Amino acid sequence: MIETAFALKSDKADLRIRYFTPGHEMNLCGHATMATIYALKTKGLLEDKSKLTIETEAGILTIEIKEQKAGRIYITMQHATPQFEAFNGSRSKLAQSIGLTEEAIHPELPIVYGSTGIWTLLIPIKNLSYFDKMTPQSVDFPAILEEMPKASLHPFCLEAIDRNVDMHARHFSSPYSGTIEDITTGTASGVMGAYFANYIDREAQLPKTLTVEQGQELGKDGRVHVHVKKDAGKLNISITGTAVHLREIQVHI
Template sequence: MELIVYTLNSFAKTEDGGNPAGVVLQADGLSDEEMLSIAQQVGFSETAFVQESEKANYKVRFFTPNSEVDLCGHATIATFTLLKIKKIIEDGILCQETKAGILNIEVHNDKIYMNQNTPEYFNIIDKNEIADSLNITQNDFVSHLPVQIVSTGLKDIMIPIKSLDRLLAITPDLEKITALSKKYNVSGFHVFSLETKFDSTAHCRNFAPLYNINEESATGTSNGALACYLYNHGIVNKEQSSELIFEQGYSMQKPSEILVRLKIDKNKICEVKVGGTAIIKQELSLGKPIFPSVILEEKRPRQKP
């Protein structure tokens, strides 16, 4: 049996920007162990596996190199961009079954928007504990904003930093971040500044070493949660929330742009959508045997849709 893994860069601001994801379109015959093995050898932060669903248009499962996660924003953007390019789907509203629930997908031209869960707000965390893991001081935080766990599908710690220069200069202690991620049962740290390069809503960095992701260049779920955090703490208003723009990946030389739309009803967030574009980079052939040894061979040169 031969399978194809497509690699795409999601949320790419430039040709070399964005966050790479793998996508397998026909994954119904794969076991959990096989999907994990494929994700390990593809080597990206997430690989998406598309399966048939009795509850939605598609079931999509997401694997990091060391475990399955409930949801992945950039891999979702990659998946539905690929389905659109392959003319398997057309513009309109679809839905995907994930371990975070059944979520709507909006396909419109070259942009894909995915619905996330409405926000949940959790612990406010002592800034001293976070400062130690990021090798910063109390003076580096935005004083009037909390360090807080927020989720629109995956829990992350939102960490407000006073200036863009200080944000870009952070050298994290990955072992301490891993320990705190375990302690608070979160995916990782989403660190941001309201100072930006291109008049965006926020500039972000994301650290998730618990999942073998030391830093990620574009994180859909985390920016969805950040948009909700910013609305909840009065940083953005209802009018601004209809199209928020988040910068990420510049510290990695992978410029990325993530779009977030919030729908507000009676001052409460009732819908969260994260969107962006993706660029096909490669089509890879999976040789036999699929498991336990997966061989990746480049089948076609990188290409743009």
Template sequence: MKTLHYTLVDVFTNKPFGGNQLAVFKDDGTLPTELMQKIARELNLSETVFIRPSRNNTADKELRIFTPQIELPIAGHPTVGAAYVLGNEQINSLTQGENKVVFETGVGDITVQIYKDNNGISSVEMTQKTPEFGPVYEDIERVAELLSLSPDDIERNIPVQTVSTGVPFLFIPIRTLAAMEKIKLRTDIWEQSFRVDSNTEHIFTFTSETMNEASTVHSRMFAPAMGIAEDPATGNASGPLGAYLVEHSVVSSSKQTYHIRSEQGIEMGRPSFIDVTVTKRAEQYEQVKISGNCVTIGSGQLVIE
């Protein structure tokens, strides 16, 4: 018998019971992939992460990230949450200000900054890969059907388009907050027209109308292909979201750096706030970062034969 211990954290929030839940396991590298997937299915959180010894000389640790149905090459809230747990449980080894950890992932090494002040960890910041802009989806009526909305609810001044920093998401701009609240994803339409293409199977909706004055956009994300009906906070989509907003001039800046805040999970009763920083010079995206905080909410153990 083997006992596996995990820490339960809420990610992209500074209050318990907000943000996105995450189970963080510290694994010695011996757990087989099939067992890690079963554990993620058993816990049934949007993601479960395993921190393992790195297999290369350029990273501090390896991350293996699982939804209830599939393993992901990279994901935002597990990466941020894993860094928080490493820092929080070894708090004395952190220095005031900025601390760096490098994770080996399915898309290469990812750098995470852990910021510490007198009260503990104040923020965790993840650097994402350079954004890649995919195809524009032209069938607005089908998009509206997918979301149980009218075509008039879809914003026409900017495109429905796929963007990725490791995992592609289809970004759908919505005109109003009222329409966002009415969204009901139709899985029959998704199966017929969206799941068939990796560029369109993960659905991210947003509007520039927000509930909080400090927010830039109000967001909702649906990923049935990952076993996630709706996600309360999606870090891996928030970097591409920031790049999309910059690319299509939804946000502005007097300099080359853009600061964006996405509020998400409010319809689910789990308010989340993800800060996105995008640096673009001329036509070149130099840096995309996401950041937020976490709260430790509990711990547990699994007994495995």
């Protein structure tokens, strides 16, 4: 997915960020946040701040910046409080919409809408072998997602290409966004951490960090580190990642 992020002044936080796909505005975007903070930091526009707050449509969230000795910058981004809603649609039609049959869906884990800032449908898949076979039919998504027609689809499994990684995923965009597939998805990776604590291992000792891989089917190798902890009995989710500078363009308005 390609988002455009705009960094603005805020009277509620250190800065405000607005996010747009080609099709609509989004409440929150993980990788666009990482890229924005990285760009501002490397341009010297954040001075020496290592902690700051950002105002988003998903709420005011905390950002922490750490610079390693090698000069690499890692950014930790808090997510909104996790929410889940039941999916009551056809499992068969859902599987077909990503080029699979219902047999590919994990029989013991629930399909649910999840959000830590933006809603996506979390689809547990039996194993890694199905991911190369996926072919999203985005135009069919809204009719299948009766409860949330504008949600994206996020199939994942507990098997990964890298043995040091906890989960593997792909992310198929809502047709209203004007894009098809996301290489690496920060917000959906964050809600996967909450899903893990809610539905996969309720007895997991927290705090816990999970690593999610994504993008391999598109020739990329994305990694998101998802931190899951509890504050006052509620799940608190944050993610850590970094960014790279590709190029600059000037836009004249």
